[in-house]
Amino acid sequence: MSPWSAARAALRVYAAGAAVILAQLLRRLLGGFAEPVCARQPGRVAIVTGGTEGIGLATCRRLALLGMRVIIAGNDVTKGHQAERSLRAETGNPEVEFSYCDLASMRSIREFVLKFKERNLPVHVLVNNAGVMMVPERQETADGFEQHFGVNYLGHFLLTLLLLDTLERSGRPGAHARVVSVSSATHYVGELALDDLQSRNGYSPHAAYAQSKLALVLFTYHLQALLDARGSPVSALVADPGVVDTALYRHVFWGTRLVQKLLGRWLFKTPDEGARTSVFAALAPELEGAGGRYLYGVREARSLALTYDRQLQRALWAQSCRLARVRDPATDSIPE
Ligand SMILES: NC(=O)c1ccc[n+]([C@@H]2O[C@H](COP(=O)([O-])OP(=O)(O)OC[C@H]3O[C@@H](n4cnc5c(N)ncnc54)[C@H](O)[C@@H]3O)[C@@H](O)[C@H]2O)c1
Numbered sequence: 001m002s003p004w005s006a007a008r009a010a011l012r013v014y015a016a017g018a019a020v021i022l023a024q025l026l027r028r029l030l031g032g033f034a035e036p037v038c039a040r041q042p043g044r045v046a047i048v049t050g051g052t053e054g055i056g057l058a059t060c061r062r063l064a065l066l067g068m069r070v071i072i073a074g075n076d077v078t079k080g081h082q083a084e085r086s087l088r089a090e091t092g093n094p095e096v097e098f099s100y101c102d103l104a105s106m107r108s109i110r111e112f113v114l115k116f117k118e119r120n121l122p123v124h125v126l127v128n129n130a131g132v133m134m135v136p137e138r139q140e141t142a143d144g145f146e147q148h149f150g151v152n153y154l155g156h157f158l159l160t161l162l163l164l165d166t167l168e169r170s171g172r173p174g175a176h177a178r179v180v181s182v183s184s185a186t187h188y189v190g191e192l193a194l195d196d197l198q199s200r201n202g203y204s205p206h207a208a209y210a211q212s213k214l215a216l217v218l219f220t221y222h223l224q225a226l227l228d229a230r231g232s233p234v235s236a237l238v239a240d241p242g243v244v245d246t247a248l249y250r251h252v253f254w255g256t257r258l259v260q261k262l263l264g265r266w267l268f269k270t271p272d273e274g275a276r277t278s279v280f281a282a283l284a285p286e287l288e289g290a291g292g293r294y295l296y297g298v299r300e301a302r303s304l305a306l307t308y309d310r311q312l313q314r315a316l317w318a319q320s321c322r323l324a325r326v327r328d329p330a331t332d333s334i335p336e
Pocket of ligand 1: 049050051052053054055056073074075076101102103104128129130131132133151152182183184185240241242243244245246247248249
């Protein structure tokens with residue numbers, strides 16, 4: 001990627017963020033962010049990746065308050081156990097637990113799933129929430145994938161496919177299991193470099209983040225098409241939380257961090273406000289059986305036109321199966 005393309009990607013990402021911030025400010029002035037209305041969920045099970053802090057932790061809190069068994073899947077053991085303890089105490093729900101899962105390692109993801117499956121528990125909700133943003137220098141995961149692509153997208157791709165049989169057994173007509181993938185408005189300015197998904201030909205932290213979030217949308221729509229073809233009682237949805245005051249911004253331009261520090265309480269959503277979209281996607285009764293949607297706040301929105309391109313969805317899906325060395329559920333084989 002040329003320096004010019006990298007600068008253009010950065011400008012586009014900051015412009016997308018600024019547009020969301022303005023819309024949020026307006027919404028706050030007009031009365032705030034709507035609450036999803038969801039029934040209690042006793043006996044139901046959720047897995048939330050990156051549930052140790054930020055939006056993920058707030059999502060776990062809301063799900064635990066509704067009586068779900070919540071599995072916090074994360075790569076930080078100390079924060080994981082802290083989150084487990086504090087959520088149990090805050091919500092009075094003893095069925096909150098931490099389980100180690102490093103999305104930057106295919107082996108760790110496989111071990112997490114194996115351990116989970118040994119318990120014969122159902123999964124009614126999988127929230128693919130964990131993420132990294134704008135890692136300044138190009139870094140690779142344990143398996144040699146660019147960090148944003150590997151953690152934000154491919155790790156979740158593998159996790160979802162490995163849990164798909166359990167999700168399919170856990171859902172039923174009228175009460176679909178749900179896969180919620182947390183994307184972002186930056187997907188609107190993202191580009192998918194199918195010939196260079198790992199950013200080997202030049203690295204831009206902004207382009208790499210936006211690409212990973214775009215990939216999650218393409219993945220969700222293809223997954224839904226596959227689920228529809230199989231008649232599976234599982235829905236796949238995208239949640240866009242807005243601009244939220246979390247530690248995700250640790251690597252952004254210092255000016256943005258200053259705005260976050262000084263004006264965050266007005267311009268940014270709180271983690272709990274950000275989590276409402278994930279919880280809406282995971283549980284709202286009005287979304288029953290209505291997968292393949294992009295949700296912003298508690299409403300459906302259109303994603304980037306490119307995300308509806310079936311051919312692009314298929315091409316990314318096939319490459320992802322190859323890279324993650326996982327069987328395509330449609331053909332039960334790893335594509336060539
Ligand atoms: N904060 C925002 O404004 C915003 C906007 C749009 C989308 N999002 C998305 O929301 C999601 C949550 O972000 P956040 O704002 O709460 O950020 P955060 O930094 O507070 O939380 C990110 C979580 O991901 C986990 N994580 C990171 N690397 C991991 C790995 N290798 N394995 C397992 N877990 C890992 C972290 O431990 C943490 O729990 C991300 O996918 C992010 O892209 C956030």
